[in-house]
Amino acid sequence: MSMRIGLGFDSHAFKEGVPLVIGGLKIDHPQGLAGHSDGxxxxxxxxxxLLGAVSAGDIGTFFPPTDPKWKGADSTLFLETALEEVALAGYKIVNLDCVLIMHRPKIVPIAGEMRERVADLLSLELNRVSIKGKTPEGLSQDGTAVAHVVVLLESIELPDSHKKLAIHADRPSESDIEDAITAIAGQPRDITALGRKLPTFDTDDLT
Incomplete structure (x- = not known):
């Protein structure tokens, strides 16, 4: 069994006129977070x-902010893509620890509900998800929210055919990916709407 650790960071400024969504949870607050997607x-x-833990790039690799396709997109879609990459690499989540830094809204009163939402999105038991709220004391971050995340992954045994795919295939097809995810999750998954990058041509064919 092998282990992987991933580190995630993001920050957004607060903005009037947009809903506030954190951890897939809609929060009643006069300001939301600015961003190309839902913030x-x-x-x-x-x-x-998650992407970093399996060396799959970062969120901008799959969902560039310059692409109008992702304008206002639900960030649960981004998370699904990362979960597909983790599963395809032959890993599963052990636990994750999250820190949210902002003056308002207060995270502690809603941390329990947020943990439940994140655990549900990741198909994890609640005791594998930690979310902590901090205030940026002494820092000029009144109009900004910051998130730090650490995730631990462990390898899982794949059927031989899919193990070969996960280890040796540099450019699996969409069909290969769906088969591998089905073998891991026990049910088919539609990946057509996700952000996974597949090549438009085979560089080995170039002369």
Missing amino acids: DLLLHAITDA
């Missing part, structure tokens, strides 16, 4: 931590 900095940081 969910916690899911962004978790996504980056």
